[in-house]
Amino acid sequence: MLNELKNLISKEILLEWRQKYSFGGILLYVVSTVFVCFLSFKKIVDVPTWNALFWIIILFASVSAVAKSFIQESRGRLLYYYTIASPQSIILSKIIYNSFLVCFLSVLSLGVYSVMIGNPVQNLSMFFLTIILGSLGLSSVLTLVSAIASKAANNLTLMSVLSFPVIIPLLIILIKLSKNSIDGIGWSVNYRYFISLFSLDMIVIILAFLLFPYLWRD
Amino acid sequence: MKHWWKFVAVLFVLYAIIAGFLMDVPALPILHETIRNLYFHVTMWMAMMVLMTISLIYSIRHLSGFKNEHDIVASEAANTGLLFGFMGLVTGMIWARFTWGTWWVADPKLNGAAITILIYLAYVVLRNSIDEEQKRAKVSAVYNIFSYIMLLVFLLVLPRMTDSLHPGNGGNPAFSTYDLDNNMRMVFYPAVIGWTLLGVWMMTLKIRIKKIKLKKGL
Numbered sequence: 001m002l003n004e005l006k007n008l009i010s011k012e013i014l015l016e017w018r019q020k021y022s023f024g025g026i027l028l029y030v031v032s033t034v035f036v037c038f039l040s041f042k043k044i045v046d047v048p049t050w051n052a053l054f055w056i057i058i059l060f061a062s063v064s065a066v067a068k069s070f071i072q073e074s075r076g077r078l079l080y081y082y083t084i085a086s087p088q089s090i091i092l093s094k095i096i097y098n099s100f101l102v103c104f105l106s107v108l109s110l111g112v113y114s115v116m117i118g119n120p121v122q123n124l125s126m127f128f129l130t131i132i133l134g135s136l137g138l139s140s141v142l143t144l145v146s147a148i149a150s151k152a153a154n155n156l157t158l159m160s161v162l163s164f165p166v167i168i169p170l171l172i173i174l175i176k177l178s179k180n181s182i183d184g185i186g187w188s189v190n191y192r193y194f195i196s197l198f199s200l201d202m203i204v205i206i207l208a209f210l211l212f213p214y215l216w217r218d
Numbered sequence: 219m220k221h222w223w224k225f226v227a228v229l230f231v232l233y234a235i236i237a238g239f240l241m242d243v244p245a246l247p248i249l250h251e252t253i254r255n256l257y258f259h260v261t262m263w264m265a266m267m268v269l270m271t272i273s274l275i276y277s278i279r280h281l282s283g284f285k286n287e288h289d290i291v292a293s294e295a296a297n298t299g300l301l302f303g304f305m306g307l308v309t310g311m312i313w314a315r316f317t318w319g320t321w322w323v324a325d326p327k328l329n330g331a332a333i334t335i336l337i338y339l340a341y342v343v344l345r346n347s348i349d350e351e352q353k354r355a356k357v358s359a360v361y362n363i364f365s366y367i368m369l370l371v372f373l374l375v376l377p378r379m380t381d382s383l384h385p386g387n388g389g390n391p392a393f394s395t396y397d398l399d400n401n402m403r404m405v406f407y408p409a410v411i412g413w414t415l416l417g418v419w420m421m422t423l424k425i426r427i428k429k430i431k432l433k434k435g436l
Contacts, residue, residue: 165336
């Protein structure tokens with residue numbers, strides 16, 4: 001299983017490297033969205049606005065980044081996967097790969113954000129932990145939903161319709177946590193939010209692990 | 219008497235309507251006579267949660283045996299539950315208008331209700347966008363299980379993290395104060411049972427219609 005996972009993840013990276021245009025497209029999406037926000041807001045002094053805007057940008061960027069993980073797979077390649085790998089390792093490898101992708105996107109948008117709009121974050125280490133756990137949660141929800149949506153017609157619209165209501169609990173905890181780390185509130189207050197964020201991530205991953213085999217072969 | 223529970227449903231709902239409007243209620247500040255809405259608003263949500271749980275159980279049963287009947291039960295339970303959800307939303311909005319002064323406030327309980335409706339509407343959209351029957355049954359069962367558990371997280375865990383205007387949170391009058399009044403309890407519990415049984419009855423009728431339609435190839 002571990003070996004299989006390693007191979008599948010390296011395959012994902014290789015594929016991404018071969019299709020650089022899609023990766024570049026997402027990077028450009030993040031940068032240009034932040035630039036549009038910069039032009040419309042100029043400077044954001046209000047912390048809740050900064051925070052909400054940041055997470056909305058990440059949400060949309062990660063929906064378009066993760067959506068392709070099942071939707072864009074060709075039929076032939078899916079048939080090939082059926083023969084070589086178990087569904088569990090497929091979903092886990094996709095979740096791991098996508099969470100690195102979303103994490104990278106979040107850090108990138110934080111960078112562009114701090115260059116253009118300003119960076120009010122006071123407790124950076126806590127903010128990064130929020131980003132890491134948040135990327136894990138976002139990518140696991142979106143990967144499972146992308147697997148569901150890829151079975152239906154009209155799947156890109158369906159992707160956001162299916163994922164947004166499900167993702168809201170995660171987003172609320174994330175916004176709360178990042179608000180606290182912007183304000184520089186200490187670990188003693190925040191540890192319980194981290195625990196609930198982490199357990200939510202685990203619930204989603206376990207559900208994806210259990211449910212994905214039913215989606216796999218049809 | 220195979221159908222005794224249908225008589226119980228009709229009797230209890232009639233009793234809830236008549237006694238709900240005529241019997242004495244405690245005079246509480248802010249609530250006043252609107253407290254009678256308890257018999258309608260809260261019971262709608264309870265009936266909805268029962269129906270959604272039936273839908274969840276049949277989705278799980280469908281995934282463990284792939285029987286078409288289980289899928290029909292799951293989908294019709296969700297459809298009937300949606301109807302009750304809408305009625306709970308409308309009665310709640312009317313109640314909010316007369317006690318809080320607005321139709322809608324940003325409140326964890328209200329947002330939870332809205333998200334419940336959104337999730338099950340997404341479920342309906344997902345079902346409609348897959349033509350192939352077995353695939354539709356499988357994929358929608360997976361989404362149903364996943365979204366139900368995320369919904370539970372939202373409804374049970376998150377409201378405890380913030381304050382709320384809604385009864386039962388943040389020092390507002392709640393069930394404990396209603397419970398002091400035995401008159402109200404005498405109406406409320408039969409009302410819950412009556413509306414829930416009525417919901418189940420509606421569901422069984424819908425299932426039978428669906429089965430007849432399937433048989434005749436409509």
